[in-house]
């Protein structure tokens with residue numbers, strides 16, 4: 001954090017294959033001044049999301065690509081420092097898109113004020129984009145019914161760890177796929193998943209058969225690639241595949257071709273495969289926030305945050321997230337909570 005300069009992390013070069021720290025550069029600039037109807041905010045936390053890597057490619061996703069030489073994009077939680085709009089006052093806490101820098105200026109209508117709960121970091125984990133992605137993706141797109149089997153990949157990550165826990169509290173069998181034995185143990189021993197598969201050491205097809213003896217009713221896909229294909233072949237008639245993201249395909253120059261079985265298996269087994277973006281559900285965000293908050297208070301959902309200190313460590317922290325270093329929701333603390 002800085003009181004007199006605005007430190008920025010910029011995209012220096014587009015990664016063509018694996019992301020490296022050399023794809024980023026840093027610069028210090030003066031703290032910007034807010035204009036009419038705008039507010040100046042100080043970044044407290046930056047959310048690190050697997051999708052950040054996709055935003056660095058030249059191809060537009062649901063957002064436009066980060067510009068070369070531009071501040072790296074990112075969801076942030078920030079404190080209002082100065083406001084030229086009556087809707088916000090200094091000290092207010094807002095969700096915003098400051099990106100990877102100490103300070104941002106934006107029209108007040110783009111800043112979403114949140115309640116000052118403790119710790120504030122919950123607004124980037126359970127109550128933020130992460131929790132809401134799990135909530136709406138599973139409940140609205142996946143539509144799990146009591147007694148069904150819900151499989152989720154990247155299960156020990158931010159979104160995945162909430163998906164499995166929500167599936168459990170809806171009376172489903174929850175099965176997770178993750179990249180280490182420690183992560184698998186955390187899923188079953190701490191979060192209450194019924195089974196977990198280490199995709200790096202186990203053969204997916206027999207492992208899925210053993211973990212999902214009644215087949216898969218809902219597959220919440222965070223990874224795409226060969227894991228999606230293996231799950232597709234074991235999905236039951238009338239099953240639902242929730243396409244949330246494809247992290248296995250983001251950080252490579254040689255993405256896998258689409259899974260075999262599309263469209264043949266979808267037709268024969270009447271499987272519904274649907275993508276979504278959490279922002280589609282923005283109008284219903286309060287419903288998700290209030291359910292998630294109640295489940296946390298009741299101990300039905302556990303929250304694990306993986307907080308990396310310091311803006312300067314954001315590039316290494318994103319590279320680490322893509323390599324599976326994180327358990328739970330990874331974020332960067334840029335300034336202490338007020």
Ligand SMILES: NC(=O)c1ccc[n+]([C@@H]2O[C@H](COP(=O)([O-])OP(=O)(O)OC[C@H]3O[C@@H](n4cnc5c(N)ncnc54)[C@H](OP(=O)(O)O)[C@@H]3O)[C@@H](O)[C@H]2O)c1
Pocket residue numbers: 048049050051129130133153154155156157158159160177178179180183222223227243244245246247248249276277278279321322323324325326327328329330
């Ligand atoms: N649709 C939406 O609106 C929306 C919103 C937010 C996030 N998402 C998506 O949700 C997914 C999870 O994102 P997140 O930000 O919560 O990240 P995360 O799950 O906390 O971290 C990513 C995890 O992916 C796993 N991974 C990396 N490479 C993999 C590979 N080749 N195969 C299988 N797993 C791999 C790693 O864990 P392992 O150790 O298990 O490999 C890593 O911890 C991403 O696909 C993201 O794009 C979608």
